[in-house]
Amino acid sequence: MLDALRQYLSRYVPLSNEEFAFLADKLVIRNFDKKQQLVNVGEVETSLNFIVKGLLRKFFYRDKTEVITQIAREGEIISSSASFLSGTPSPYIVEAIEPATVFSISKKHLEKLYDSSPRIERAGRLILTHLFLQKEEWEQGRIRMDTRERFLHFVQNNPDLLQRVPQKYLASYLNMKPETFSRFKHLLYRRPPAEQHKASQTSLASPASQPPKASQASQSSKASHVSQASRSSKASQESQLSRPSAKSVNPPSGPGKK
């Protein structure tokens, strides 16, 4: 189980066995049932969570409506991060969509790690920088992508989540009406027969072949300075997974980021 975490960290800073063991010693394993909350609105987030297994979401209520700002799966971090970092009450709820297992570290332990290991502190800085830049990318996407582009961008980069996450959650995450999401999804799956007819105008796929900002963003993720330490294919893969969140309209954070 620790391998995934080690791999995640090594994309930022390769840690020695001792350093990693020292870090692993500070982790707590936590299990959550489906729909169980990790943190609620008004509580101060005490943990940073790395997902070992399962699927979780982060959301808040706008009036009575849930607005999802992140959907995260195995190998990603989820947390009410600004609350964790600032020590102020969380405006978000973090909740399990599927039964979940996470490695958690408390702020106190994390500070200890930073004090004792400059390399772990560097990893912390680089991970934070990466998450910060994803927020920036998210804002650029919010400005530049319309509903359909957001949908396509997301589907291309997260085909696994399309199967795994309830549709209404995805619609909320992508800031579109559930009906709109449903219609896009329908078009997507009907594509092959549609091509035989003359439905190419309605096909979602054609614009997907030339998403200008998307390619630029993936470029940026791939060449990411953050992952230069070990620019494995995993690194770029992960960055790609995180991009859609950065690009979609409402989520300040999303799959692949916290």
Place this chain on the structure above:
Amino acid sequence: MNKKKSPYQTALDDLYQYLSGFVPLTRSEFSQLLPYIEIREFEKKVKILREGEVEAYLNIVARGLVRKYLPFKNQEVIIQLATEGHIVHSEISFHYQLPSESIVETIEPTVLLSISYDSLEQLYERFPKAERLGRLIISDLFIKKDFRYFDQLRKSTRERFLEYIRTHPHMLQRVPQKYIASYLNIKPETFSRLKHLVKQQ
């Protein structure tokens, strides 16, 4: 030294205060940082970074006013208005050293304290406290950005407007209205209307 400080000295003093807010820093440690910092001056309405250029600097505004915006469909969408003490640059371009999608441009004549990408990397290697400083500053920026985005998602146009003019009263004097409207993602007409409403009260 002359009793009246030069603007640069003031800017450096401010920088010292800013950094000391994150990590205890002696004056002598601070002076070790200075060789890495450049002072750059710009007239108003000058593009500091054009679209497609790679961002070479991280800048702190010592004096003046800078905007960062995204060109989109013949429009400019403002994503940051930076005044004294704020960090402004094309972050994605800087950290990944890739062509910038956003443009950084002065609104007023501006003095920047800038550190280049290479200098920053050198600092991280040579200056033991840099790692912590960097981490805490990025944490701070992260928190602020998260709150800003959260507000954009949760608050109504009217709330965003009222909150902004309450917390940034001086900006209405300094910045063209259309820029603030763009930054707040409010139509210029709506912005005008809201402003009138507030005046009448």
